[in-house]
Amino acid sequence: MLLDAKSVILDVAAPVLLMVAMGVFLRRIKLINDDFIFVSSRFVFKVCMPTLLFLGLYSNNLSGLIRLNFALYFVLSxxxxxxxxxxxxxxxxxxxxxxxxxxxxxFRGNCGVFSLALAVNMFGEEGVAIGGVMSGLSVLLFNVLAEVILTRYSDGALHIRSMLKNMAKNPLILAIILGVLANVCALQLPSFVVKTGSLIGGVTLPLALVCIGGALATSGLQLPRFFSFAILSKVLISPFLFTFIAFWLGFTQKEILYLFLFLSAPTAASAYVSAVSKGDDGRSTANAIASSTLISSVIIVICVPIIVKLTSA
Known part of the structure; x- marks a missing residue:
């Protein structure tokens, strides 16, 4: 399925950015506050998003859903x-x-919320399923690599048991594993359970995007010297480089779009939690999350239609 550049802007990127802008506006007029953003973000991460991913993998045909060479290329990127x-x-x-x-x-992107939102808007149920697999792969890799780098420059000891324990308790990872198992085992859930789950999962994207906007409204954008290089690496250098190589290697239009959406995601909110837990600079991380979200939004809106046009030729 080839996409139209105009529809990408109007039907995919615009709704996502408008929801983020709504979050900024609601926070500015104090209709939502920091407590709402904190509690809602936890609700999305622990309940809504796992439900969305579980049902996406449970209800879709997983045979041939994602090519092995594409998954390996994404992980390598x-x-x-x-x-x-x-x-x-x-x-x-x-x-x-x-x-x-x-x-x-x-390197640690907000794939589970920001990229998934765009993927779902662009590809519907297929976006939930493929986005779920890519989110699972990225969450696993992000947690491992973040533990390695933060430990390297904090106490110097890599706590593998603690790292594995945290990953085993990650609700997104658990939802993806359970969704795949339920699909493979042909588990038949009652229709009212699926319907209830669909309602809960449907809350994920709008609520998450409003929370992102609300957080942006109160975040500072001051960063230590050179940290702008980190943001550019996350939302510009890496996605452009690996998307171009993917195009050169002959990946399909869909695969190239998925790759760009997930690699150009802004710095993940979980990066703040990891930094603080290691005694590192939480404020700089929070400001980088805000800055990268703004820059990533602009880059995606401008570049995705260009990618669609180039790959449609």
Whole structure:
């Protein structure tokens, strides 16, 4: 299915950005506050999004859903982005105390909310299923690599047991595993359960995007010196580089679009939690999340129609 560039702007990107803008507006007029954003974000992460991913994988035909070479390329792109960010952190002579935060900002994307929202708007139920698989892969890799880099520049000891325990308790990972198992086992859920789950899952994207907007309204944009390189690496250098290589390698239009949407995602909110837990600079991470969200939104709106046009030729 080839997409039209105009429809991408009007039907895909615009609704997502308008929901984010609504969150900014509602926070400005104090109709929502920081407590609402905090509680709602936890509700989305622990209840709504896992339900959405579970049902997306449970109800779709997983046979041939995502090609192995594409999944491997996506994972490799994230890993190489991580290495590039680490190289940059050393190359620009950042203090050791800032290197872990810098690298995390540069590679850890908000795939589970921001990218998934765009994928669902663009591809519907298929976007939930494929986006769910890509979210699962990215969540696993993000957690492992973030633990490695933050530990390297904090206490120096890699706590593998703690890392595995945290991943095992991640609701997104659990939902993806259970959704695949339910699909493979041909589990038949009662229709009222599926309907209830669909209502809960339907809350995910609008509520998550409003929370992103609300958080943007109160976040500062001041960053330590050189941290702008981390943001550019996350939302510009990495997605452009690996999308171009994917085009050159002959991936399909859909695969190229999925790749760009997930690689150009802004820095994930979970990066803030990881940074604070390691005693690192949480404020700089929070400001980077806000800045990267604004820049990523502009880049996606401008570049996705261009990619659609180029890959439709």
């Amino acid at each position: 994230i890993f190489l982005t991580f290495l590039l960010a680490w190289f940059l952190a050393i190359r620009i002579s950042l203090p050791s105390a800032q290197r872990g935060v810098f690298v995390q900002i540069a």
